[in-house]
Amino acid sequence: MSVSLKIKEYMEQSSWIRKMFEQGIELKSKLGAENVFDFSLGNPNLEPPEKVKEAILKVLADRRLGKHAYMPNAGLKETRQAVANSLSKEHRIRISWEQIIMTCGAGGGLNVALKTLLDEKDEVIVLAPYFVEYFFYINNHNGFRQLIHTNEDFTLNLKAVEGAVNQKTKAIIINSPNNPSGVVYDKKSIDSLGKILLKAKETYSQPVYLLSDEPYSKLVYDGLKVPSVLMAYPYSLLITSYSKDLSLPGERIGYIAVNPEMENWQQVVDGLTFCNRILGFVNAPALMQRILPHLQGVTVDVSQYQRKRDLLCQGLSDAGYSFIKPQGAFYLFPKSPIPDDVLFVQTLLQENILAVPGMGFGTPGHFRLAYCVEDRVIEGSLEGFRRAIRKYSS
Numbered sequence: 410m411s412v413s414l415k416i417k418e419y420m421e422q423s424s425w426i427r428k429m430f431e432q433g434i435e436l437k438s439k440l441g442a443e444n445v446f447d448f449s450l451g452n453p454n455l456e457p458p459e460k461v462k463e464a465i466l467k468v469l470a471d472r473r474l475g476k477h478a479y480m481p482n483a484g485l486k487e488t489r490q491a492v493a494n495s496l497s498k499e500h501r502i503r504i505s506w507e508q509i510i511m512t513c514g515a516g517g518g519l520n521v522a523l524k525t526l527l528d529e530k531d532e533v534i535v536l537a538p539y540f541v542e543y544f545f546y547i548n549n550h551n552g553f554r555q556l557i558h559t560n561e562d563f564t565l566n567l568k569a570v571e572g573a574v575n576q577k578t579k580a581i582i583i584n585s586p587n588n589p590s591g592v593v594y595d596k597k598s599i600d601s602l603g604k605i606l607l608k609a610k611e612t613y614s615q616p617v618y619l620l621s622d623e624p625y626s627k628l629v630y631d632g633l634k635v636p637s638v639l640m641a642y643p644y645s646l647l648i649t650s651y652s653k654d655l656s657l658p659g660e661r662i663g664y665i666a667v668n669p670e671m672e673n674w675q676q677v678v679d680g681l682t683f684c685n686r687i688l689g690f691v692n693a694p695a696l697m698q699r700i701l702p703h704l705q706g707v708t709v710d711v712s713q714y715q716r717k718r719d720l721l722c723q724g725l726s727d728a729g730y731s732f733i734k735p736q737g738a739f740y741l742f743p744k745s746p747i748p749d750d751v752l753f754v755q756t757l758l759q760e761n762i763l764a765v766p767g768m769g770f771g772t773p774g775h776f777r778l779a780y781c782v783e784d785r786v787i788e789g790s791l792e793g794f795r796r797a798i799r800k801y802s803s
């Protein structure tokens with residue numbers, strides 16, 4: 410076997426995800442996909458808005474040559490300008506096109522940011538429950554993760570952040586709306602986080618960069634708005650994508666916005682641009698960049714996800730499950746009725762329900778349901794959820 414020992418070990422660590430995936434495929438081929446209730450993947454079930462197709466056709470109809478050519482590593486000026494204009498309005502901050510770097514999704518953006526910022530053995534604070542890829546991303550760039558936990562209700566644990574920051578801390582990654590909890594950090598806690606990080610800059614004479622991973626920022630419910638990290642803290646980078654709000658995850662398009670208040674923003678932008686190149690991304694996909702100026706302010710119909718959230722929450726609550734009602738994204742993270750979340754996920758599997766154990770997100774005792782699925786999947790699963798919890802009620 411010529412795969413590196415490290416990668417072998419990582420593949421084993423995340424093998425339960427593969428196992429779930431394989432069990433799902435097996436179950437679907439045995440029972441028919443329509444009889445399996447698959448909540449395992451965050452793959453949006455809504456098609457992209459019609460305007461996406463219109464924008465693609467418009468770009469293709471333009472007869473000018475060079476549409477698909479290489480471009481500056483940070484992306485097309487007109488695309489960066491369109492993104493900067495939207496962000497300036499949303500965040501009430503003057504952000505210039507030069508402070509936007511187009512990336513291959515938020516995942517690509519996170520790798521570019523970590524590559525740019527981390528020296529060997531620098532620490533990056535991560536809050537559980539977390540998006541599992543963060544650890545692999547940090548390790549890709551020779552950093553160390555420093556794991557802390559959110560509060561019981563999955564809100565920002567500011568005391569834990571304050572206690573974790575030290576001389577070696579180079580960055581902190583936050584994710585709101587959160588995968589897997591659906592929690593949105595409120596303005597007060599984002600502002601307080603900014604203050605804690607500013608204090609740390611004074612103490613250690615170097616900034617802790619705030620990497621705000623926000624691919625779900627447009628998927629929020631009940632009229633909520635995601636508070637601005639750019640307004641709260643000068644050393645912040647907003648990293649996001651159109652994977653979820655335009656349902657384009659396979660097209661790999663996103664961006665990093667560098668806070669214009671950052672003292673050394675030009676140096677950071679130059680670093681990000683260079684790392685986009687040397688990580689082999691070179692630049693974000695050209696066709697996707699060209700459609701974006703036509704699509705600012707366009708999102709999928711968020712009310713459909715809100716309806717699915719309500720349907721699932723009502724059904725699970727009636728069945729006796731307890732959970733924090735998600736404010737955004739399309740995940741629900743209920744408490745497992747038994748401490749062993751892996752065993753409970755196996756119990757759900759007997760009901761043809763696919764879920765992911767909380768241990769995969771650093772928070773055992775819970776399980777994750779991705780409700781970006783057809784309504785019939787939610788409706789059809791509820792009887793199984795009821796039977797599964799009954800097996801453990803005394």
Ligand SMILES: Cc1ncc(COP(=O)(O)O)c(C=O)c1O
Nearest residue numbers: 451514515516540584588650652
């Ligand atoms: C929290 C979080 N961050 C980043 C990503 C990566 O998204 P992208 O498709 O934009 O790379 C995901 C994808 O599911 C996610 O859930």
